[in-house]
Amino acid sequence: MVVNDLRSDTFYAQIVFEPVQSHSPIQVRPLHGGDPLTIYEHEKHIIVCWQSREYEAEIVNRWKEKGYRYIEAATDHGLIFEVYSREHSNEWLLSALKLDSRPSDAIALAVRATVPIYVEEAVLDKAGIFLDRETGKPISIDKAVDTEKEKLEDKGKLDEQELKKLSAFYDFINTLDLDDLGKRKS
Numbered sequence: 025m026v027v028n029d030l031r032s033d034t035f036y037a038q039i040v041f042e043p044v045q046s047h048s049p050i051q052v053r054p055l056h057g058g059d060p061l062t063i064y065e066h067e068k069h070i071i072v073c074w075q076s077r078e079y080e081a082e083i084v085n086r087w088k089e090k091g092y093r094y095i096e097a098a099t100d101h102g103l104i105f106e107v108y109s110r111e112h113s114n115e116w117l118l119s120a121l122k123l124d125s126r127p128s129d130a131i132a133l134a135v136r137a138t139v140p141i142y143v144e145e146a147v148l149d150k151a152g153i154f155l156d157r158e159t160g161k162p163i164s165i166d167k168a169v170d171t172e173k174e175k176l177e178d179k180g181k182l183d184e185q186e187l188k189k190l191s192a193f194y195d196f197i198n199t200l201d202l203d204d205l206g207k208r209k210s
Contacts (some may be wrong), residue, residue, distance in 0.1 A: 093110075
């Protein structure tokens with residue numbers, strides 16, 4: 025099951041609402057094959073039936089907005105999903121699926137589903153991944169190092185005004201006697 029991209033006409037799962045006696049199942053049919061997922065809605069929780077197993081998810085939020093009904097539910101395992109439907113329609117769509125997981129699991133899922141991965145720049149820096157500012161695509165480490173060197177070289181160049189401001193420090197440093205630096209006087 026994959027997140028529906030609301031900005032485009034494509035979605036990865038279709039949910040069909042079918043009323044039953046005491047509760048209402050929502051049938052999810054993945055477009056790219058795979059087992060369907062059935063969701064039974066109760067007052068405060070839903071039962072998710074998938075691959076001959078049942079999962080219970082607590083309804084965290086329910087709201088109506090601009091002619092749509094929304095349900096947001098969370099499992100004990102960190103899975104949070106949101107389904108929505110027009111107010112008077114029986115067809116539901118999966119609009120968001122959030123996972124609380126280890127980074128390796130999240131990356132594996134995103135790669136299999138071919139969806140973008142969003143991370144902060146600090147995480148990329150720590151991982152040693154450099155992105156091209158214009159395209160947003162990864163660049164080789166050699167090219168990234170060259171780019172950083174150019175930035176440092178540009179920062180290292182001083183104009184006349186900065187040199188005049190620093191001349192007092194330059195004169196002071198040159199008057200210091202550094203010969204006995206680090207030697208202990210006993």
